[in-house]
Amino acid sequence: MSSTEPSTDWLDALEQTLSAGSVLRPGRDDLEAYETEWRGRYHAKALAVIRPDSTQALSEVVKACTQARVAMVPQGGNTGLVGGAVARGEREEVVVQLGRMKSIRRVDVASSLMVAEAGVPVSVAQDEALAQGLRLAVDLASSQSATIGGILATNAGGVLTIAYGNTRAQVLGIEAVLADGQILNDLSEVRKDNTGYSIKDVLVGSEGTLGFITAASLSLVPAPKVSATAWVGVESVAQALDVLQAIRQDLSDHLRAFELIPALAVELVLKARAEQGLSTRAILDAACPWQVLIAIDSADAAAPLEERLMDSLMRIYEAGGIGDVVVAQSQADAEAMWVIRESISDAQQVEGVALKHDISIPTPSFGEFIDDTQAGLVKIVPGIRLCAFGHLADGNLHFNLVPPAGHPRSLVEHEPAIVEYVFDQVQRFRGSISAEHGVGMLRRDALAERSDPSKLWAMRQIKQALDPEGLFNPGKIL
Ligand SMILES: Cc1cc2nc3c(=O)[nH]c(=O)nc-3n(C[C@H](O)[C@H](O)[C@H](O)COP(=O)(O)OP(=O)(O)OC[C@H]3O[C@@H](n4cnc5c(N)ncnc54)[C@H](O)[C@@H]3O)c2cc1C
Incomplete structure (x- = not known):
């Protein structure tokens, strides 16, 4: 290693603590797919692609990156359409892909809900719900690849919004890894919960800029017959x-x-x-x-x-x-x-x-x-x-x-x-320049130019409060 190259000792140490196959280093052919937006519009090299297999492991990743001051780009199915899930290439970044966190922890028919991890593909969650006579009321043309974490992080819409609302409307609770690796345990299963600010609603639609969503409790509706x-x-x-x-x-x-x-x-x-x-x-x-x-x-x-x-x-x-x-x-x-x-x-x-x-x-x-x-x-x-x-x-x-x-x-x-x-x-015509795909890199400058100044101010305050080091998906949305 030349003296100008950044030290990756922290990554070596992290690799030792995570399960085998969690850290993918540069030089592998399969990295390209994680470093490139699926349409090919954005591409940037990452220091590594990290694929944790549990919430605890992800917490270790966030702690290590925070200490090393390396930015983290959350990635689910990489089907997003605004350049949110790939690195920007302007600083040291790792892509953290959640595809190994793919367990459906439970489906509760009596309460009409499912608790699913972030990396579960939407179509898998849909099928699991259907098998129990229920429906996950989110459907997109990308459902085979898009993940639960991704649809929450983008507050995805899709063809069923007309009947059931966006993804946000299906979310009862969230588990997340926040700044410094702390774990938010808020997998609420109730439909009424007015205990202060709704942190889940802050995380839904935040496009990975405030932390990692690791699991969600999702409300289900009766399956169509x-x-x-x-x-x-x-x-x-x-x-x-x-x-x-x-x-x-x-x-x-x-x-x-x-x-x-x-x-x-x-x-x-x-x-x-x-x-x-x-x-x-x-x-x-x-x-x-x-x-x-x-x-x-x-x-x-x-x-x-x-x-x-x-x-x-x-x-x-x-x-x-x-x-x-x-x-x-x-x-x-x-x-x-x-x-x-x-x-x-x-x-x-x-x-x-x-x-x-x-x-x-x-x-x-x-x-x-x-x-x-x-x-x-x-x-x-x-x-x-x-x-x-x-x-x-x-x-x-x-x-x-x-x-x-x-x-x-x-x-x-x-x-x-x-x-x-x-x-x-x-x-x-009093509309929105991004109805359901989000902001990412693609619409960031337009958002800054066209949003209400007080809305932008409030968004920056939230970002500063929840991500004081600016390490979660920097350069996206804001
Ligand atoms: C053919 C096609 C059709 C589509 N149709 C629709 C549609 O009808 N409606 C719609 O809304 N969208 C649609 N999309 C866009 C896309 O599928 C959605 O935005 C989807 O929600 C992205 O999910 P993903 O898992 O692929 O997320 P990614 O693309 O991997 O990530 C999207 C954003 O979420 C963040 N993120 C991902 N996972 C997490 C996590 N666990 N925690 C925190 N942040 C995270 C990423 O950093 C990024 O900013 C379509 C895309 C395609 C290719």
Whole structure:
């Protein structure tokens, strides 16, 4: 070791105290995956990747890093979309990946709750709940890889938010490792607990900047026994919102997903899947510019949901509120619909480099926001294409922009102007520049420029109080 290289004696000592395989040192081929954001947008070398296998072991890691003044980057499934789970490369950092903490400590059917460790993949927790007749009311296209710790740390949304709220709404209690390695034992199992500040609510959505979430007690809901799914074509976003209103009136107790999908997204999915050798059909025959995937379900096995959804949609159709409609006749039909919806994120790359935003707008204004913003965007890049899709009922769309056909990199040079314009529009319509993905590195500067100064002040006070040495995920959010 040259005299200018940092000492890693502390890491050697830590390695001795942790179980075998906990410390992955530079030079291994498998480190790349932990050091690179999954889209490849961010990459930085870490001093090491540490994979503790228990809360106690993680506490030792935090103590050792604190003594050595080395920063720690929490990582779960690394599916985050804002550059939160990888190092920044500006100082000595370790990535602490929680994938080995993957035990579901218990499922309590009588209390409808589950206690799961941070590294449990969301889909595993979902399956475990289902096996007990219950449902974890969070679902994302990334559920196979995203972890319980990750969805808490980002307060993830997803397709079920419309019915059950964001991840925060499912959290009863938290276990965490905080500054200096102290362990917060607050795995509460009660639904009412007003004993002072809600520390769990401070940690949920903190993106690893205040400590490590190691486990959570999560509220579960009854598992669905019947479901119905439909795909609807409409002329405009305003018309999609009318359909939402009507469905809410008829079936509000059962509504589980209401996903807006532009015709362009369907076109890109079919093209991308064809390039992968997968044959996929569009759901609708009619050429409708906007489409909606609607899912309803019920824990009552006798509920005639398909009939009720069909009746409701036929009434809207007959009143001229829908251009075309297909109701799934089988589980396979419903799955075919979801495959299209869940392929949209990746499919956009077939046309080149897309610019992606995750915004929310007060729902009634969405139609006007889209028309107005689109008109402004074509002035910046003629031919730019809007691929805005997602959770319309939550007022949250992935407001993505696809380059003009045949010009795959044409948005890249205009990125700053486009992002500035979209965020100005979001503020003008009183929305949020990050609805569900968080801030990470990607939206940090925009947050600083656009947030209420008192909100930023309060956030900095919390950060200073809970992370006085600035070692938890520095450079993210703030
Ligand atoms: C195809 C696809 C679809 C997606 N759909 C949605 C969607 O519908 N809704 C949505 O909200 N998001 C969505 N996402 C984004 C992403 O899946 C979520 O943000 C998810 O919650 C991240 O979980 P993760 O385990 O991968 O966390 P990571 O990406 O590993 O980490 C995310 C952030 O949380 C921190 N963190 C992770 N684990 C811990 C922990 N145990 N303690 C403290 N901090 C921690 C990290 O430091 C980082 O800041 C999608 C992503 C993809 C790729």
